[in-house]
Amino acid sequence: MVNDFVYKGRLPELEIAFSFAVTTGVANDAVLRHDCGPVSAHILGRALNAGLLSSTLLAEDERVNIRWHYDGNLKTLIVDAGADSTVRGFVSPRDLSSNSGDADDVFGEKGQITAVRSKEGQVLSHGTADAPMRHVAQDLAYFYSVSEQVETGITIMIGLQADVRCPVSLCRGLMIQALPECDLERFGAVRTQLEADPFRQLMARESEADSHFETIMNSLLADVAPETQMEFAASATPRFVCTCTRDKMGAVLRTLPYGERMSMAKAKEDVAVNCQFCSKRYVLTIDDCIKAWNEKPL
Numbered sequence: 001m002v003n004d005f006v007y008k009g010r011l012p013e014l015e016i017a018f019s020f021a022v023t024t025g026v027a028n029d030a031v032l033r034h035d036c037g038p039v040s041a042h043i044l045g046r047a048l049n050a051g052l053l054s055s056t057l058l059a060e061d062e063r064v065n066i067r068w069h070y071d072g073n074l075k076t077l078i079v080d081a082g083a084d085s086t087v088r089g090f091v092s093p094r095d096l097s098s099n100s101g102d103a104d105d106v107f108g109e110k111g112q113i114t115a116v117r118s119k120e121g122q123v124l125s126h127g128t129a130d131a132p133m134r135h136v137a138q139d140l141a142y143f144y145s146v147s148e149q150v151e152t153g154i155t156i157m158i159g160l161q162a163d164v165r166c167p168v169s170l171c172r173g174l175m176i177q178a179l180p181e182c183d184l185e186r187f188g189a190v191r192t193q194l195e196a197d198p199f200r201q202l203m204a205r206e207s208e209a210d211s212h213f214e215t216i217m218n219s220l221l222a223d224v225a226p227e228t229q230m231e232f233a234a235s236a237t238p239r240f241v242c243t244c245t246r247d248k249m250g251a252v253l254r255t256l257p258y259g260e261r262m263s264m265a266k267a268k269e270d271v272a273v274n275c276q277f278c279s280k281r282y283v284l285t286i287d288d289c290i291k292a293w294n295e296k297p298l
Contacts, residue, residue, distance in 0.1 A: 002022055002024065002207075002208050003022075003025070003237070004021075004022055004023050004024060004025045004026055004237060004238045005021070005022055005234055005235075005237060005238070006019065006020070006021045006022075006023075006052055006053075006055070006056060006085055006234065006235040006236075006237075006238055007019065007020040007021075007213070007232045007233070007234055007235070008056040008232065008233060008235055009230055009231055009232025009233070010179075010230075010231045010232070011221070011225075011228050011229075011230060011231075012228075012229065012231060013225055013228045013229070014182065014183070014186055014187070014190070014221075014224075014225055014228060015178070015179040015180070015181045015182035015183070016176050016177065016178060016179060016182055016187060016190065017176070017177045017179055018174065018175060018176045018177070018217075018232075019053045019056040019057075019174070019175045020053075020172075020173070020174050020175075020213060020216075020217075020232075021049055021052045021053050021172070021173050021174075021238065022171070022172050023045075023048060023049045023052055023087075023171045023172075023173070023238050024168055024169070024170055024171045024172075025238075026048055026049075026052070026087060026171070026238050026239065026240050027041075027044070027045035027048055027049070027158065027168040027171040028166055028167065028168045029240040030044055030045070030048055030088075030089060030090075030240055031044065031045065031167050031168055032165075032167070033240070033278055033279045034090055034091065034094050034279055035094055035095075035279075036091065036094050036095065037094065037095030037096060037097035038097050038160055039095075039096035039097050039106065040091045040093065040094050040095055040096045040097070041158075041160060041167060041168065042158055042160070043074065043077060043091055043096070043106075043136060044077070044089060044090070044091040045158040045168055045171045046136045046137055046156045046158055046171075046173075047066070047068065047077055047079045047089055047091070047136050048079055048081075048087055048089050048171075048240075049137075049156045049158070049171050049172070049173040050066070050079065050136060050137055050140050050154065050156060050173065050175075051064065051066055051079035051080070051081035051087050051089065052081055052085060052087055052173075052238050053154065053156075053173050053174075053175040054066065054081060054115075054140070054175075055081040055082060055083055055085060055087070055235070056175075056235060058082070058083035058117065059083060059119075060083055061082075061083060061084075061119055061120060062082070062083050062117060062118065062119045062124065063080060063081065063082045063083070063117070063118050063119070064080070064081055064082075064115055064116070064117050064118075065078065065079070065080045065115070065116045065118070066078070066079050066080075066081075066113065066114070066115045066140065067113070067114045067115075068111065068112075068113050068131060068136060068139060069111060069112045069113070069114070069131070070106075070107040070108050070110070070111040070112075070131065070134065071108035071109060071110050071111070072104070072105055072106050072107045072108030072109075073093070073096055073105055073106055073108075074091070074092075074093075074096060074106050074107060074108075075092045075093060076090070076091065076092040077089075077090075077091050077092075077136070078090060078277075080277070084236050085235050085236040085237060085238045085239065086238075086239050086240075086241040087238060087239070087240060087241070088240060088241060088242045088243075088277040088278060089277065090276050090277050090279075103134050103135075106134075107134035107135075108134075110130075110131075110132075111130065111131030111132065111134060111139060112128060112129070112130060112131050113128070113129055113130075113131040113139050113140065113142075113143045114126070114127070114128045115127050115143060115147075127143070127147040127148065128147065129142065129143045129146045129147040130142075130146075131143070136156070137154040137155060137156040137173065138154065140152075140154055141153055141154040141175070144177065150177050150178065151177065151178040151182075151184060151187055151191075152175065152176065152177045152178075153175070153176045153177075153190070153191035153194045153195065154173065154174070154175045154176075154194075155173065155174055155194050155195060155199070155200060155203060156171070156172070156173035156174075157170065157171070157172050157173070157200060157203045157204040158170065158171045158172075159171075159204060159206070169206065170204065170206050172203055172204075174194065174203065174216070174220075176190060176191065176194060186224060186225070189223070189224045190220060190221065190224050193219075193220055193221075193222075193223060193224065194220060198219075199216075199219055199220060202215070202216055202219050203216060217230060240278075242275060242277045242278035242280065244275040244277065244278060244280060244282075246282055246284070246288075249273045249275075249282045249284065249292075251292075253271070253273070253284070253289055253292045253293065254292060254293060254295070261289075261293055264286065264289060265286060265289070265290065267286075268286050269286065270283050270284065270285055270286070271283070271284050271285075271286070271288075271289055272284075
């Protein structure tokens, strides 16, 4: 299996920026942590890749939190990614396979996507847009095109296999964005190629060759600008990393209503709290709970 990586680059002749991410290992880590069914695994894997593609747009120490909301069986999908290529995320329910895998049932009729860019806990920007495509990658591309006013195209391919220790066989994504001097007609031609079945099949092809990235990019540009040179560099290696701590679980406990707190205090039993992002389990004593309840939120 090819090691995970993220490239950030530019096509100078076309004035197009791009990012390319292989996140098979990250997707496997997340799917196993959350014990996802096949449909949920597909959606979460794509969302994590989308987050890491978006991380190439960030400045140092910045993070982006992306939330997709649909009115179908898919209730919650959140990804948090940093400029350092760390990412975390979760999907709810974890097993959409028990429901119909049909897009109408999974996504419903309406959707919305929200992205928040922050640095050291301070919000730098916040944007919301409709999510009419009912597709994680395409809705994020629509968000950037509409909310950020930057023409964008994204394709992400993920494959699953019957291996309980390594359920994701491939997760690979490519994002293109028009720079200020870009010819939008030429950009549209590249974006059309990005969404074409032959190109998507190439993106989905399993290959351990170091040259497969160049093969993919050459195929993308073959009909538009076959002689275009690329400039690109590798970002940090993608990793699934969660920032949860025992102290942060106290903030979760402070959201409980007063009556429920009293019931817990009377029972004098330990309380188990699971982090939504990484599924790590924290066990807190009733003394830990009381301390958390008495603390003033920052």
